[in-house]
Amino acid sequence: MTRPIAISDSANFYVSAERIFDPTLRGVPVIVLSNNDGCAVARSDEAKALGIKMGAPLHLIRDKVEAHGVRVFSSNYTLYGDISRRVVAVYEDYTPNVEVYSIDECFLDFGGLKDRVAHAKSMRHDVLRRVGMPVRVGIAATKTLAKCANDIAKKNPIFSGVLDMTDPTLADWLLPLVPVGDIWGIGRKTEGKLRRIGINSAADLRAMPLRQARAMGTVMLERTVLELQGEPCIAFDDVEPQRKGMAVTRSAGTPMLDFETVFEALTAHATRAAEKLRHHNLVAGTLTVFFHTNRHRADKPQYTGSRTTRLIPMTSDTFDLVAAAKRCALAAWPNTGEKLYAFTKAGVLLDDLLPFEQRPRTLFDVPRGSPRLMTALDQVNKRFGKKTLILASEGMSRSWQLRADHRSPRYTTRISDLPVVR
DNA sequence: TCTGGGGTCCTAGGACCC
DNA sequence: TCTGGGGTCCTAGGACCC
Numbered sequence: 001m002t003r004p005i006a007i008s009d010s011a012n013f014y015v016s017a018e019r020i021f022d023p024t025l026r027g028v029p030v031i032v033l034s035n036n037d038g039c040a041v042a043r044s045d046e047a048k049a050l051g052i053k054m055g056a057p058l059h060l061i062r063d064k065v066e067a068h069g070v071r072v073f074s075s076n077y078t079l080y081g082d083i084s085r086r087v088v089a090v091y092e093d094y095t096p097n098v099e100v101y102s103i104d105e106c107f108l109d110f111g112g113l114k115d116r117v118a119h120a121k122s123m124r125h126d127v128l129r130r131v132g133m134p135v136r137v138g139i140a141a142t143k144t145l146a147k148c149a150n151d152i153a154k155k156n157p158i159f160s161g162v163l164d165m166t167d168p169t170l171a172d173w174l175l176p177l178v179p180v181g182d183i184w185g186i187g188r189k190t191e192g193k194l195r196r197i198g199i200n201s202a203a204d205l206r207a208m209p210l211r212q213a214r215a216m217g218t219v220m221l222e223r224t225v226l227e228l229q230g231e232p233c234i235a236f237d238d239v240e241p242q243r244k245g246m247a248v249t250r251s252a253g254t255p256m257l258d259f260e261t262v263f264e265a266l267t268a269h270a271t272r273a274a275e276k277l278r279h280h281n282l283v284a285g286t287l288t289v290f291f292h293t294n295r296h297r298a299d300k301p302q303y304t305g306s307r308t309t310r311l312i313p314m315t316s317d318t319f320d321l322v323a324a325a326k327r328c329a330l331a332a333w334p335n336t337g338e339k340l341y342a343f344t345k346a347g348v349l350l351d352d353l354l355p356f357e358q359r360p361r362t363l364f365d366v367p368r369g370s371p372r373l374m375t376a377l378d379q380v381n382k383r384f385g386k387k388t389l390i391l392a393s394e395g396m397s398r399s400w401q402l403r404a405d406h407r408s409p410r411y412t413t414r415i416s417d418l419p420v421v422r
Numbered sequence: 423t424c425t426g427g428g429g430t431c432c433t434a435g436g437a438c439c440c
Numbered sequence: 441t442c443t444g445g446g447g448t449c450c451t452a453g454g455a456c457c458c
Contacts, residue, residue: 013458034426041426041458059424075426102429102458187456218432220456247428296425347427402426 003111006139007146013104014042017083020132021411029070036251036402074404082412094123120162139164144227147184178202185224248273249347252400256343264395269348270321277316285352289328294344305332317369
């Protein structure tokens with residue numbers, strides 16, 4: 001038999017992270033908003049019970065929020081990232097192999113254990129005691145089955161947060177309980193297709209002929225069927241893969257009406273992208289810029305601008321990226337009258353990433369950009385705080401900057417954010 | 423008034439080659 | 441009259457994930 005895999009995920013991760021430091025949030029409805037305070041992306045159980053859906057726009061649920069005194073937070077990624085690292089550190093005490101899958105989920109190698117359930121339970125208690133984060137664990141022969149087990153444990157308190165579904169007989173009993181749309185890898189479109197032919201649960205999908213799965217979906221659907229049958233197709237992978245692209249995109253707090261403002265935002269995004277590249281010791285070969293108007297406003301003029309350019313030689317230099325972004329933005333700018341469009345979102349995408357050492361050299365490999373200046377820039381901004389040194393083209397008005405009206409203190413990473421106790 | 427951000431993988435189809 | 445076949449590479453777009 002293959003090595004059992006566990007997946008551990010945090011309950012309502014962002015909300016639980018907020019609750020660690022503010023006990024008054026426990027037992028009451030809490031939501032955490034997406035960037036720009038747009039949508040609810042995390043909800044406490046109490047908020048879910050009020051009927052607040054995942055991704056609900058704040059302006060559409062305002063009444064409910066006010067009527068029930070829902071506590072509202074802007075997202076505080078600095079805090080969540082730090083809590084996530086602490087949770088992973090506990091997992092690492094319980095298994096030699098951890099695959100960090102997302103900010104709140106890890107796959108764990110649970111091979112060679114005598115009593116997997118006891119092991120998972122003590123891990124769970126330890127995460128709660130040492131970090132304050134409630135987690136749930138699903139265990140099975142494949143990743144997809146482990147996700148199913150986790151889903152069942154989440155919805156049925158009888159399992160106390162741990163379900164080991166390694167036993168096939170148990171899987172026979174439980175898989176009919178998992179709706180087909182809740183299976184890992186089955187999204188809205190595929191769910192629709194499957195339900196139309198009478199496949200409604202994980203047990204149904206497991207029984208689907210492979211050829212039919214391949215024909216209806218892609219190899220991905222075929223793989224999902226095999227995984228449900230207990231045959232691993234998605235490898236356990238605890239080495240971080242080489243990332244292929246990165247993006248910095250933001251909605252604007254207020255609409256951007258002219259080129260200067262859009263370019264200020266793009267300067268900030270390209271600057272941030274360059275910082276991320278240097279932090280990972282990467283260079284990029286392609287840069288794309290885009291900006292668009294509000295798609296939810298059919299009554300307003302719509303425009304999407306987008307241009308891609310090669311970066312030769314490949315670079316992580318802020319000045320190079322900002323210059324390339326400006327060329328793209330100018331080329332994509334609408335040549336109609338100014339201020340016709342209200343742009344609400346802009347972004348910089350980088351592709352063809354390579355480790356700096358593996359970059360292709362030009363004939364004479366003339367040093368490009370200003371590596372020492374970039375090092376100095378990064379050091380100053382690290383020591384004196386983000387955005388201490390910026391390019392002038394980022395501007396000072398920051399009218400495009402996003403809203404975050406409800407952000408909690410960065411309790412674990414910024415001393416000045418800590419509340420003063422008298 | 424107000425609707426997120428950052429990823430991965432797969433496929434189809436076009437361009438190009440011999 | 442009759443006009444191949446089989447590759448590779450690249451890109452755009454779809455679907456999915458959290």
